[in-house]
Amino acid sequence: xxxKKVRDKDVWDSFILKHHAHLLQSWRWGExxxxxxxxxxxLAVVDNNEFLAVAQVIKYNxxxxxxxxxxxxxxxxxxxSQPADYQLLFDKIKExxxxxxxxxxxxxxxxxxxxxxxxxxxxxxKKQTQPKDTLFLDLTKxxxxxxxxxxxxxxxxxxxxxxxxxxxxxxxxxxxxxKFYALMEATTExxxxxxxxxEYYRQQVEILGKNDLVELFLAExxxxxxxxxxxxxxxxxAIYLHGASSYEHRRLMAPHLLQWEAIKEAKKRGLQYYDFGxxxxxxxxKNHPWSGITRFKQGFSxxxxxxxxxxxxxxxxxxxxxxxxxxxxx
Numbered sequence: 001x002x003x004k005k006v007r008d009k010d011v012w013d014s015f016i017l018k019h020h021a022h023l024l025q026s027w028r029w030g031e032x033x034x035x036x037x038x039x040x041x042x043l044a045v046v047d048n049n050e051f052l053a054v055a056q057v058i059k060y061n062x063x064x065x066x067x068x069x070x071x072x073x074x075x076x077x078x079x080x081s082q083p084a085d086y087q088l089l090f091d092k093i094k095e096x097x098x099x100x101x102x103x104x105x106x107x108x109x110x111x112x113x114x115x116x117x118x119x120x121x122x123x124x125x126k127k128q129t130q131p132k133d134t135l136f137l138d139l140t141k142x143x144x145x146x147x148x149x150x151x152x153x154x155x156x157x158x159x160x161x162x163x164x165x166x167x168x169x170x171x172x173x174x175x176x177x178x179k180f181y182a183l184m185e186a187t188t189e190x191x192x193x194x195x196x197x198x199e200y201y202r203q204q205v206e207i208l209g210k211n212d213l214v215e216l217f218l219a220e221x222x223x224x225x226x227x228x229x230x231x232x233x234x235x236x237x238a239i240y241l242h243g244a245s246s247y248e249h250r251r252l253m254a255p256h257l258l259q260w261e262a263i264k265e266a267k268k269r270g271l272q273y274y275d276f277g278x279x280x281x282x283x284x285x286k287n288h289p290w291s292g293i294t295r296f297k298q299g300f301s302x303x304x305x306x307x308x309x310x311x312x313x314x315x316x317x318x319x320x321x322x323x324x325x326x327x328x329x330x
Contacts, residue, residue, distance in 0.1 A: 001046065001047045001085065001088060003043055003044055003045060003046070003089065004043070004044050005042060005043060006044050006054070009053075012027050012042060012044075013026060015051045016054065016235075017235050019181075020076075020237075021236075022072075022110065022237075023214075023234050023239060023241075024074070025054070025055075025056050025072070025073055025075075025076055026234055027042070028207060028211050028213055029152070032203060032204055032207045035203050036203060037202065038058050038059055038060065039057050040056065041056070041057045041096060042056050043056075043089060043093070045077070045085040045086075051077075052076030052078075053076065053078075053085045053086055053089055054069050054074070054075060054076050054077060055075035055089055056071065057069050057070070057074075057093055057105075058072070059100055059292065062323070065101055066101050066102070066316075066319060067099055067101055067102045068105070069093065069106070070105070071105065071107045072107075072129070072130060073130060074109060075107070076111070077111075088106075090121070090172065091119060102316075103314070103316045103319040103320050104218055104312050104313060104314045104315055104316070104323070105313045106125060106311070107122070107131065107310070107311050107312075108308075108311065109307070109308060109311075113307050113308065117311050120313075122313075123313075125309070125310035125312045126221050126324060128309055130310070131277060131278025131279070132307055132308075133278070133279050133281050133304065133306050133307075134277060135276040135302035135305070136273045136274070136275055136276075136302055136304075136305065137225060137273065137276070137300060137301065137303075138273065138302075138303070139263070139267045139271055139272055140272060143267070145286040146300075150299060151298070151299040151300075153299060153320040154256060154299035154300055157253035157256035157299075158253070158257050158260045160252075160253050161252055161253040161257035162257060163257055164221070164252050165222070166252055166253075166254045166257050167219070168217060168218070168219050170207075170216070170217055171217075171218060172210060172216065173205075174202050174205055176205075176216050176218060177201050178198070179225040180201060180216060180230070180242075180244065181198045181201060182225075182240070184228075184244040185224065186244070187244040187245060190247055191289075193289070201242065208232070213232055213233060213234055214230055214232045214241070215230075215231055215233070215265070216229075216230055217230075217231055217261060217262050217265075218258075219255070219257060219258045221252055223303045224249075226245065226246040227243070227245040227249075227254035227255045228243075228258075229243040229255075229258055229259070230243075231262045235271075236273060237272065237274075237275055238269075238273070238275050239275040240275065240277040242273075255296065256299075259300060262274070274302075276297040278290065278293075279298070282306075299301065
C-alpha cells in the first residue's frame, strides 16, 4: 500500500460516489476552496492501483505563520474493515502538517464510531463546524406519500404560500447571489449568527453551479425575493446548505414552499435523500439557538441522523491549547 496525491478528477469523484459521496469531499469543492485562496491536498491510500480510502484536506491560515488542516466530512472509505489504511493516511497528513506548521487537524466524518477514531488519536472538539445532527428525508417515496408524512401545518403552509402568489425559481446566476445575500444579512442580524462573506457565496454558486452541483432557489412575491436557499446535489443526496428569509413577509410561508420545490427537484434528479443540513440535538432545550429552525425542518418529517461530530488531532499541544483558549473553547 502507498499514499498518492490524486490529480485525476474523474478517478477521485468515482471513488467518493461509491462511498456515500458528500459535496465537501468532491473535487469541485476543493476547486472552490482553492478559489477562496486555500491550499488543498487530495490523498488516497492505493493498493495495486485500487483506492481504499481518500481524504481531501484544506489548509486554513492562523496568525504567526501557523495554520490548521481541515478534512470536511472526510475521510472516505471503509473505516470498519480497513483501520490500518486510515492510520497510513493520517500519518501522511501529519507530514503535511509539519511542513505547513499546522497546529491540529479537524475532521467531522460520517463513518466510524468515536472509539475507533480515538484509537487513531482524535478527540472530540469543543465546537462543531458541520452539523452533528440532521434529518434525512427518504426521496424514494412518492410526492403524495411525502406530503402525507409531513406535519399538517407544513402541508398547509406549502399550499398557503402558493395561494398567496409566492413563486419559486431556480438560478445559478451570480447576480442573484446579491439578492440572497441581502436576505442573509437581515437573517443573521435577526437570528444572531455569523455568515460567510458575500464573495464566498458568489464563488460557491459560480464554481459549483456551472457544474450542476448547486442551485440557488429563490422565493419571489410581487417581484421581491423574500426567501432563498442554496441546495447541493451530488451522488444520492441533496443538501440544504444555506438559507435566509424575510421577516416582514413571514406570514406568506415562503420557506415552506421553497423547501418543497427543492425536495421535488432532488426527486426529479433521482436522488435518494434530502439532507436538511442540521438540527438541534435531541436533548437540547427550547432555548437552543437552532430550536426554531429544527421545528421547521421536522415539519417535513424525516429520519434523524447523528454523526460522531467534530474531531481534532493536535500536532502542537501548546499552540492547540492557546488556540482553544483564545476562541473561548475552554
